[in-house]
Amino acid sequence: MHAAEFVALIPRLRRYARALVGDRASADDLVQDTLERAWARFHLWQRGTDLRAWLFTVMHNVNANRARALRVHSEFDEDAPEAQFRPAENGLLELRDLERALADLPVEQREVLLLVALEDMSYTEAAATLGIPIGTVMSRLSRGRERLRVLMHGPQAAVRLKRVK
Amino acid sequence: MDDVTETDLQAYVDGQLPEARRADVEAYLAARPEETSRLAAYRTQRDALRELHADVLAEPPPARLVHAAEGIRGAMRARLARWGLAAGWIVLGLAVGATAGWQLHAWNSPVARAAPGIARQAAVAHATYTPEVRHPVEVGADQEAHLVAWLSKRLGGSVRAPRLAGFPLVGGRLLPGESGPVAQFMYQNESGRRLTLYVRNEPGSGAETAFRYAREGKIGVFYWIDRSFGYALSGELEREELYAVASQVYRQLNP
Numbered sequence: 001m002h003a004a005e006f007v008a009l010i011p012r013l014r015r016y017a018r019a020l021v022g023d024r025a026s027a028d029d030l031v032q033d034t035l036e037r038a039w040a041r042f043h044l045w046q047r048g049t050d051l052r053a054w055l056f057t058v059m060h061n062v063n064a065n066r067a068r069a070l071r072v073h074s075e076f077d078e079d080a081p082e083a084q085f086r087p088a089e090n091g092l093l094e095l096r097d098l099e100r101a102l103a104d105l106p107v108e109q110r111e112v113l114l115l116v117a118l119e120d121m122s123y124t125e126a127a128a129t130l131g132i133p134i135g136t137v138m139s140r141l142s143r144g145r146e147r148l149r150v151l152m153h154g155p156q157a158a159v160r161l162k163r164v165k
Numbered sequence: 166m167d168d169v170t171e172t173d174l175q176a177y178v179d180g181q182l183p184e185a186r187r188a189d190v191e192a193y194l195a196a197r198p199e200e201t202s203r204l205a206a207y208r209t210q211r212d213a214l215r216e217l218h219a220d221v222l223a224e225p226p227p228a229r230l231v232h233a234a235e236g237i238r239g240a241m242r243a244r245l246a247r248w249g250l251a252a253g254w255i256v257l258g259l260a261v262g263a264t265a266g267w268q269l270h271a272w273n274s275p276v277a278r279a280a281p282g283i284a285r286q287a288a289v290a291h292a293t294y295t296p297e298v299r300h301p302v303e304v305g306a307d308q309e310a311h312l313v314a315w316l317s318k319r320l321g322g323s324v325r326a327p328r329l330a331g332f333p334l335v336g337g338r339l340l341p342g343e344s345g346p347v348a349q350f351m352y353q354n355e356s357g358r359r360l361t362l363y364v365r366n367e368p369g370s371g372a373e374t375a376f377r378y379a380r381e382g383k384i385g386v387f388y389w390i391d392r393s394f395g396y397a398l399s400g401e402l403e404r405e406e407l408y409a410v411a412s413q414v415y416r417q418l419n420p
Contacts, residue, residue, distance in 0.1 A: 002375070003234065003235045003236055003375050004408075004412070006234035006235070006236075007226075007231055007234040007235065009234075010226040010230050010234055011221065011222045011223075011224070011226060012222070014221050014222075014224075014226060015218045015219075015221040015222050018218045018221050019214070019217060019218055028227060028229075031230055031233075032229060032230055032233045035233035035234050036233050039233075039236045039374075039375050042374075042375070095213060095216060095217055098210075098213050098214070098217060099217060102214075113214070114214070116179055117179070117210070117211045117214050117215070118214050123176070123179075123181060138172045138175060141175055142171050142172075142175055145175070145178075145207050145210060146203075148210055149203070149206050149207065149210065152210075153206070
Protein backbone atom coordinates (compact mmCIF):
# COMPACT_ATOMS: atom_id res chain seq x y z
CA MET A 1 0.00 0.00 0.00
CA HIS A 2 1.22 3.47 -0.81
CA ALA A 3 0.80 4.98 2.66
CA ALA A 4 4.01 3.26 3.72
CA GLU A 5 5.86 4.63 0.69
CA PHE A 6 4.55 8.10 1.44
CA VAL A 7 5.76 7.82 5.04
CA ALA A 8 9.16 6.58 3.86
CA LEU A 9 9.53 9.60 1.57
CA ILE A 10 8.82 12.19 4.28
CA PRO A 11 12.50 12.83 5.18
CA ARG A 12 13.40 13.45 1.52
CA LEU A 13 10.44 15.75 1.02
CA ARG A 14 11.27 17.64 4.22
CA ARG A 15 14.90 18.16 3.28
CA TYR A 16 14.01 19.37 -0.19
CA ALA A 17 11.26 21.66 1.13
CA ARG A 18 13.66 23.07 3.71
CA ALA A 19 16.20 23.94 1.05
CA LEU A 20 13.45 25.32 -1.18
CA VAL A 21 11.62 27.62 1.23
CA GLY A 22 14.22 28.20 3.95
CA ASP A 23 12.58 28.01 7.33
CA ARG A 24 11.57 24.85 9.11
CA ALA A 25 7.93 25.64 9.85
CA SER A 26 7.04 26.75 6.31
CA ALA A 27 8.91 23.77 4.92
CA ASP A 28 6.89 21.34 7.04
CA ASP A 29 3.68 23.15 6.10
CA LEU A 30 4.62 22.71 2.47
CA VAL A 31 5.25 18.98 2.99
CA GLN A 32 1.95 18.57 4.79
CA ASP A 33 0.00 20.38 2.07
CA THR A 34 1.82 18.28 -0.51
CA LEU A 35 0.91 14.98 1.14
CA GLU A 36 -2.72 16.01 1.59
CA ARG A 37 -3.00 17.15 -1.99
CA ALA A 38 -1.30 13.97 -3.16
CA TRP A 39 -3.93 11.85 -1.43
CA ALA A 40 -6.74 14.02 -2.71
CA ARG A 41 -5.43 13.60 -6.28
CA PHE A 42 -4.05 10.12 -5.93
CA HIS A 43 -6.25 8.88 -8.75
CA LEU A 44 -4.12 11.04 -11.06
CA TRP A 45 -0.95 9.17 -10.24
CA GLN A 46 -0.15 6.62 -12.93
CA ARG A 47 0.55 3.21 -11.48
CA GLY A 48 4.03 2.01 -12.28
CA THR A 49 5.52 5.50 -12.52
CA ASP A 50 7.91 6.87 -9.93
CA LEU A 51 5.92 7.88 -6.85
CA ARG A 52 8.76 10.05 -5.56
CA ALA A 53 8.94 12.10 -8.76
CA TRP A 54 5.18 12.51 -8.69
CA LEU A 55 5.27 13.80 -5.11
CA PHE A 56 7.87 16.37 -6.15
CA THR A 57 5.58 17.45 -8.97
CA VAL A 58 2.75 17.86 -6.48
CA MET A 59 5.05 19.85 -4.20
CA HIS A 60 6.10 22.07 -7.08
CA ASN A 61 2.45 22.81 -7.87
CA VAL A 62 1.51 23.42 -4.25
CA ASN A 63 4.43 25.80 -3.83
CA ALA A 64 3.63 27.63 -7.05
CA ASN A 65 -0.02 28.05 -6.01
CA ARG A 66 1.09 29.31 -2.67
CA ALA A 67 3.43 31.87 -4.17
CA ARG A 68 0.59 33.02 -6.41
CA ALA A 69 -1.75 33.27 -3.45
CA LEU A 70 0.80 35.32 -1.54
CA ARG A 71 1.33 37.58 -4.54
CA VAL A 72 5.05 37.10 -4.42
CA HIS A 73 5.20 35.74 -7.92
CA SER A 74 8.75 35.83 -9.10
CA GLU A 75 9.12 38.31 -11.91
CA PHE A 76 12.50 36.92 -12.76
CA ASP A 77 13.49 37.25 -16.37
CA GLU A 78 15.75 34.43 -17.42
CA ASP A 79 17.58 36.62 -19.88
CA ALA A 80 18.13 39.61 -17.61
CA PRO A 81 21.77 40.48 -16.97
CA GLU A 82 22.99 39.16 -13.66
CA ALA A 83 23.91 42.23 -11.66
CA GLN A 84 23.95 43.46 -8.02
CA PHE A 85 25.54 40.55 -6.29
CA ARG A 86 26.11 40.62 -2.60
CA PRO A 87 29.60 39.20 -2.20
CA ALA A 88 30.28 36.94 0.75
CA GLU A 89 32.68 38.38 3.35
CA ASN A 90 35.24 35.78 2.44
CA GLY A 91 35.57 33.08 -0.11
CA LEU A 92 34.98 30.22 2.29
CA LEU A 93 32.16 27.89 1.51
CA GLU A 94 30.23 28.34 4.72
CA LEU A 95 26.97 26.47 4.97
CA ARG A 96 25.24 29.49 6.45
CA ASP A 97 26.36 31.57 3.49
CA LEU A 98 25.19 28.84 1.16
CA GLU A 99 21.77 28.83 2.75
CA ARG A 100 21.53 32.60 2.36
CA ALA A 101 22.79 32.50 -1.21
CA LEU A 102 20.38 29.73 -2.09
CA ALA A 103 17.51 31.87 -0.82
CA ASP A 104 18.67 34.61 -3.20
CA LEU A 105 18.24 32.42 -6.26
CA PRO A 106 15.00 32.73 -8.21
CA VAL A 107 12.77 29.86 -7.16
CA GLU A 108 12.82 28.40 -10.71
CA GLN A 109 16.59 28.00 -10.57
CA ARG A 110 16.53 26.76 -6.98
CA GLU A 111 14.06 23.99 -7.84
CA VAL A 112 16.10 22.68 -10.74
CA LEU A 113 19.36 22.84 -8.82
CA LEU A 114 17.87 20.98 -5.85
CA LEU A 115 16.19 18.27 -7.91
CA VAL A 116 19.44 17.59 -9.72
CA ALA A 117 22.08 18.17 -7.06
CA LEU A 118 20.17 17.10 -3.96
CA GLU A 119 17.67 14.57 -5.28
CA ASP A 120 19.97 13.13 -7.96
CA MET A 121 17.33 13.35 -10.64
CA SER A 122 18.40 12.96 -14.25
CA TYR A 123 17.78 16.05 -16.40
CA THR A 124 14.92 14.21 -18.07
CA GLU A 125 13.30 13.39 -14.73
CA ALA A 126 13.70 16.96 -13.51
CA ALA A 127 12.10 18.25 -16.73
CA ALA A 128 9.16 15.85 -16.35
CA THR A 129 8.77 16.66 -12.65
CA LEU A 130 8.57 20.40 -13.28
CA GLY A 131 6.72 20.12 -16.58
CA ILE A 132 9.31 22.13 -18.51
CA PRO A 133 11.49 21.36 -21.55
CA ILE A 134 14.89 19.86 -20.90
CA GLY A 135 16.59 22.90 -22.48
CA THR A 136 14.98 25.05 -19.79
CA VAL A 137 16.26 22.66 -17.12
CA MET A 138 19.77 23.06 -18.50
CA SER A 139 19.70 26.84 -18.70
CA ARG A 140 18.21 27.18 -15.19
CA LEU A 141 20.73 24.75 -13.78
CA SER A 142 23.64 26.50 -15.42
CA ARG A 143 22.49 29.97 -14.38
CA GLY A 144 21.57 28.84 -10.88
CA ARG A 145 24.97 27.29 -10.28
CA GLU A 146 26.86 30.26 -11.60
CA ARG A 147 24.75 32.70 -9.65
CA LEU A 148 25.28 30.71 -6.48
CA ARG A 149 29.01 30.64 -7.11
CA VAL A 150 29.17 34.40 -7.57
CA LEU A 151 27.03 34.98 -4.48
CA MET A 152 29.42 32.84 -2.49
CA HIS A 153 32.71 34.02 -3.92
CA GLY A 154 32.04 37.55 -5.12
CA PRO A 155 31.62 39.02 -8.61
CA GLN A 156 35.29 38.68 -9.49
CA ALA A 157 34.56 34.96 -9.80
CA ALA A 158 32.02 35.52 -12.55
CA VAL A 159 32.72 34.14 -15.98
CA ARG A 160 30.84 34.33 -19.20
CA LEU A 161 28.86 31.13 -19.48
CA LYS A 162 28.93 29.15 -22.63
CA ARG A 163 25.64 28.80 -24.35
CA VAL A 164 23.69 25.74 -23.31
CA LYS A 165 23.50 24.54 -26.87
CA MET B 166 36.57 19.88 -29.05
CA ASP B 167 34.95 23.27 -29.58
CA ASP B 168 31.58 21.57 -29.77
CA VAL B 169 31.69 20.99 -26.01
CA THR B 170 28.58 22.75 -24.71
CA GLU B 171 27.55 24.09 -21.32
CA THR B 172 25.17 21.13 -21.14
CA ASP B 173 28.14 18.76 -21.44
CA LEU B 174 29.93 20.59 -18.65
CA GLN B 175 26.90 20.48 -16.34
CA ALA B 176 26.44 16.81 -17.09
CA TYR B 177 30.12 16.28 -16.26
CA VAL B 178 29.53 17.82 -12.80
CA ASP B 179 26.44 15.68 -12.22
CA GLY B 180 27.90 12.44 -13.50
CA GLN B 181 25.30 12.43 -16.27
CA LEU B 182 27.69 12.81 -19.18
CA PRO B 183 27.40 10.04 -21.77
CA GLU B 184 30.59 8.01 -21.75
CA ALA B 185 31.22 8.83 -25.41
CA ARG B 186 31.54 12.55 -24.56
CA ARG B 187 33.93 12.15 -21.66
CA ALA B 188 37.17 12.30 -23.66
CA ASP B 189 36.07 15.47 -25.47
CA VAL B 190 35.10 17.22 -22.22
CA GLU B 191 38.32 16.21 -20.48
CA ALA B 192 40.42 17.45 -23.40
CA TYR B 193 38.46 20.70 -23.39
CA LEU B 194 39.06 21.19 -19.65
CA ALA B 195 42.75 20.28 -19.84
CA ALA B 196 43.32 23.37 -21.98
CA ARG B 197 41.17 25.68 -19.80
CA PRO B 198 42.11 26.01 -16.12
CA GLU B 199 39.41 28.65 -15.50
CA GLU B 200 36.68 26.32 -16.68
CA THR B 201 38.18 23.52 -14.64
CA SER B 202 38.04 25.61 -11.48
CA ARG B 203 34.50 26.74 -12.27
CA LEU B 204 33.36 23.11 -12.51
CA ALA B 205 35.28 22.26 -9.34
CA ALA B 206 33.35 25.04 -7.59
CA TYR B 207 30.08 23.52 -8.83
CA ARG B 208 31.11 20.14 -7.44
CA THR B 209 31.92 21.71 -4.07
CA GLN B 210 28.55 23.44 -4.24
CA ARG B 211 26.83 20.13 -4.91
CA ASP B 212 28.49 18.51 -1.90
CA ALA B 213 27.69 21.51 0.29
CA LEU B 214 24.02 21.43 -0.77
CA ARG B 215 23.84 17.81 0.34
CA GLU B 216 25.47 18.67 3.64
CA LEU B 217 23.25 21.69 4.25
CA HIS B 218 20.13 19.98 5.62
CA ALA B 219 21.46 16.47 6.02
CA ASP B 220 20.27 16.55 9.65
CA VAL B 221 16.65 16.74 8.43
CA LEU B 222 17.03 13.30 6.83
CA ALA B 223 17.97 11.76 10.16
CA GLU B 224 15.21 13.41 12.21
CA PRO B 225 12.06 11.46 13.01
CA PRO B 226 9.31 13.28 11.10
CA PRO B 227 6.69 15.23 13.06
CA ALA B 228 3.47 13.33 13.78
CA ARG B 229 1.36 15.71 11.69
CA LEU B 230 3.39 14.79 8.61
CA VAL B 231 3.14 11.08 9.32
CA HIS B 232 -0.62 11.46 9.62
CA ALA B 233 -0.77 13.41 6.39
CA ALA B 234 1.33 10.71 4.68
CA GLU B 235 -1.02 8.03 5.93
CA GLY B 236 -3.96 9.97 4.58
CA ILE B 237 -5.54 10.48 7.98
CA ARG B 238 -6.00 14.21 7.69
CA GLY B 239 -7.17 13.66 4.16
CA ALA B 240 -9.92 11.45 5.53
CA MET B 241 -10.91 14.13 7.98
CA ARG B 242 -10.93 16.68 5.21
CA ALA B 243 -13.12 14.50 3.04
CA ARG B 244 -15.48 14.27 5.96
CA LEU B 245 -15.43 18.04 6.33
CA ALA B 246 -16.11 18.38 2.62
CA ARG B 247 -19.18 16.19 3.06
CA TRP B 248 -20.29 18.47 5.89
CA GLY B 249 -19.74 21.37 3.55
CA LEU B 250 -21.95 19.67 0.99
CA ALA B 251 -24.57 19.07 3.66
CA ALA B 252 -24.32 22.75 4.58
CA GLY B 253 -24.97 23.61 0.96
CA TRP B 254 -28.10 21.51 0.98
CA ILE B 255 -29.22 23.29 4.14
CA VAL B 256 -28.91 26.64 2.38
CA LEU B 257 -30.91 25.21 -0.51
CA GLY B 258 -33.47 23.94 1.99
CA LEU B 259 -33.79 27.40 3.46
CA ALA B 260 -34.18 28.91 0.04
CA VAL B 261 -37.17 26.72 -0.76
CA GLY B 262 -38.72 27.80 2.50
CA ALA B 263 -38.32 24.83 4.82
CA THR B 264 -37.69 25.55 8.46
CA ALA B 265 -34.05 25.96 9.32
CA GLY B 266 -34.06 23.92 12.51
CA TRP B 267 -35.64 20.86 10.96
CA GLN B 268 -33.32 20.97 7.94
CA LEU B 269 -30.26 21.26 10.13
CA HIS B 270 -31.32 18.25 12.10
CA ALA B 271 -32.33 16.22 9.09
CA TRP B 272 -29.19 16.83 7.11
CA ASN B 273 -26.66 16.64 9.88
CA SER B 274 -27.60 13.36 11.44
CA PRO B 275 -26.94 10.99 8.56
CA VAL B 276 -23.66 12.70 7.78
CA ALA B 277 -22.50 12.45 11.37
CA ARG B 278 -23.50 8.79 11.54
CA ALA B 279 -21.91 7.91 8.22
CA ALA B 280 -18.43 8.98 9.27
CA PRO B 281 -17.07 5.83 10.98
CA GLY B 282 -19.01 3.69 8.48
CA ILE B 283 -17.32 0.56 7.31
CA ALA B 284 -14.73 0.43 10.10
CA ARG B 285 -17.37 0.36 12.81
CA GLN B 286 -19.57 -2.20 11.08
CA ALA B 287 -16.60 -4.42 10.33
CA ALA B 288 -15.51 -4.29 13.98
CA VAL B 289 -19.04 -5.16 15.13
CA ALA B 290 -19.21 -8.10 12.72
CA HIS B 291 -15.76 -9.19 13.86
CA ALA B 292 -16.78 -9.08 17.52
CA THR B 293 -19.99 -10.99 16.73
CA TYR B 294 -18.57 -13.92 14.78
CA THR B 295 -14.98 -14.47 15.88
CA PRO B 296 -15.95 -15.88 19.34
CA GLU B 297 -18.16 -18.50 17.65
CA VAL B 298 -16.68 -21.92 18.22
CA ARG B 299 -19.11 -24.15 16.34
CA HIS B 300 -20.35 -21.84 13.58
CA PRO B 301 -17.79 -19.14 12.92
CA VAL B 302 -18.57 -19.29 9.18
CA GLU B 303 -21.44 -20.33 6.96
CA VAL B 304 -19.27 -21.93 4.31
CA GLY B 305 -15.93 -23.41 5.21
CA ALA B 306 -12.60 -23.12 3.42
CA ASP B 307 -13.03 -26.73 2.24
CA GLN B 308 -15.63 -25.35 -0.17
CA GLU B 309 -13.70 -22.20 -1.06
CA ALA B 310 -14.66 -22.17 -4.75
CA HIS B 311 -18.32 -22.39 -3.83
CA LEU B 312 -17.92 -19.74 -1.11
CA VAL B 313 -16.25 -17.25 -3.45
CA ALA B 314 -18.74 -17.87 -6.25
CA TRP B 315 -21.67 -17.44 -3.88
CA LEU B 316 -20.36 -14.21 -2.31
CA SER B 317 -19.43 -12.80 -5.73
CA LYS B 318 -22.93 -13.47 -6.97
CA ARG B 319 -24.56 -11.86 -3.96
CA LEU B 320 -22.29 -8.79 -4.02
CA GLY B 321 -22.60 -8.44 -7.76
CA GLY B 322 -18.87 -8.37 -8.48
CA SER B 323 -15.80 -10.53 -8.39
CA VAL B 324 -14.93 -11.11 -4.73
CA ARG B 325 -11.75 -12.95 -3.81
CA ALA B 326 -10.44 -14.49 -0.60
CA PRO B 327 -6.79 -13.44 -0.32
CA ARG B 328 -4.18 -15.78 1.15
CA LEU B 329 -2.70 -14.48 4.40
CA ALA B 330 0.69 -15.68 5.63
CA GLY B 331 0.26 -17.57 8.89
CA PHE B 332 -3.52 -17.13 8.89
CA PRO B 333 -5.21 -19.85 6.83
CA LEU B 334 -8.75 -19.20 5.63
CA VAL B 335 -11.48 -20.59 7.87
CA GLY B 336 -14.33 -19.66 5.54
CA GLY B 337 -16.85 -16.91 5.10
CA ARG B 338 -20.39 -15.72 5.50
CA LEU B 339 -22.85 -13.28 4.06
CA LEU B 340 -24.04 -10.43 6.28
CA PRO B 341 -26.69 -7.76 5.87
CA GLY B 342 -25.20 -4.30 5.39
CA GLU B 343 -26.53 -0.75 5.26
CA SER B 344 -26.70 -0.74 1.49
CA GLY B 345 -26.78 -4.40 0.55
CA PRO B 346 -25.08 -7.69 1.30
CA VAL B 347 -21.61 -7.82 2.79
CA ALA B 348 -19.03 -10.61 2.65
CA GLN B 349 -16.98 -11.59 5.65
CA PHE B 350 -13.95 -13.87 5.34
CA MET B 351 -12.44 -15.32 8.47
CA TYR B 352 -8.83 -16.39 9.02
CA GLN B 353 -7.22 -18.07 11.97
CA ASN B 354 -3.62 -18.69 12.97
CA GLU B 355 -2.17 -21.65 14.88
CA SER B 356 -2.77 -20.08 18.26
CA GLY B 357 -6.45 -19.58 17.45
CA ARG B 358 -6.29 -15.84 16.83
CA ARG B 359 -8.77 -14.71 14.19
CA LEU B 360 -8.82 -11.97 11.58
CA THR B 361 -11.79 -10.98 9.46
CA LEU B 362 -11.93 -9.27 6.11
CA TYR B 363 -15.15 -7.36 5.54
CA VAL B 364 -15.98 -6.59 1.90
CA ARG B 365 -18.86 -4.46 0.71
CA ASN B 366 -19.92 -2.58 -2.37
CA GLU B 367 -18.97 1.07 -2.60
CA PRO B 368 -21.23 2.09 -5.43
CA GLY B 369 -20.12 5.05 -7.47
CA SER B 370 -16.85 5.55 -5.64
CA GLY B 371 -14.56 4.17 -8.34
CA ALA B 372 -11.70 5.80 -6.50
CA GLU B 373 -8.91 4.43 -4.38
CA THR B 374 -8.36 5.77 -0.89
CA ALA B 375 -5.49 5.57 1.54
CA PHE B 376 -5.31 2.93 4.21
CA ARG B 377 -7.07 4.25 7.26
CA TYR B 378 -6.96 2.94 10.73
CA ALA B 379 -9.60 2.88 13.43
CA ARG B 380 -9.87 1.17 16.77
CA GLU B 381 -13.02 -0.15 18.43
CA GLY B 382 -12.05 -1.30 21.88
CA LYS B 383 -9.48 -4.04 21.45
CA ILE B 384 -10.21 -4.47 17.76
CA GLY B 385 -8.03 -2.67 15.28
CA VAL B 386 -9.38 -2.03 11.77
CA PHE B 387 -7.56 -1.03 8.60
CA TYR B 388 -10.00 0.02 5.93
CA TRP B 389 -9.78 1.34 2.39
CA ILE B 390 -11.66 1.59 -0.88
CA ASP B 391 -10.30 0.00 -4.01
CA ARG B 392 -12.30 0.34 -7.21
CA SER B 393 -15.90 -0.61 -6.46
CA PHE B 394 -15.33 -2.39 -3.14
CA GLY B 395 -14.74 -1.18 0.40
CA TYR B 396 -12.49 -3.40 2.52
CA ALA B 397 -11.96 -3.56 6.25
CA LEU B 398 -9.51 -5.90 7.92
CA SER B 399 -10.19 -6.38 11.64
CA GLY B 400 -8.25 -8.14 14.33
CA GLU B 401 -6.90 -7.91 17.84
CA LEU B 402 -3.37 -7.28 16.63
CA GLU B 403 -0.91 -4.48 17.10
CA ARG B 404 -1.35 -1.77 14.53
CA GLU B 405 1.93 -2.62 12.72
CA GLU B 406 1.12 -6.33 12.48
CA LEU B 407 -2.34 -5.61 11.21
CA TYR B 408 -0.91 -3.13 8.73
CA ALA B 409 1.40 -5.81 7.37
CA VAL B 410 -1.55 -8.15 6.82
CA ALA B 411 -3.65 -5.39 5.25
CA SER B 412 -0.78 -4.70 2.83
CA GLN B 413 -0.77 -8.38 1.83
CA VAL B 414 -4.49 -8.23 1.16
CA TYR B 415 -4.12 -5.09 -0.89
CA ARG B 416 -1.26 -6.48 -2.95
CA GLN B 417 -3.09 -9.71 -3.74
CA LEU B 418 -6.18 -7.87 -4.85
CA ASN B 419 -4.01 -5.61 -7.03
CA PRO B 420 -1.55 -7.98 -8.66
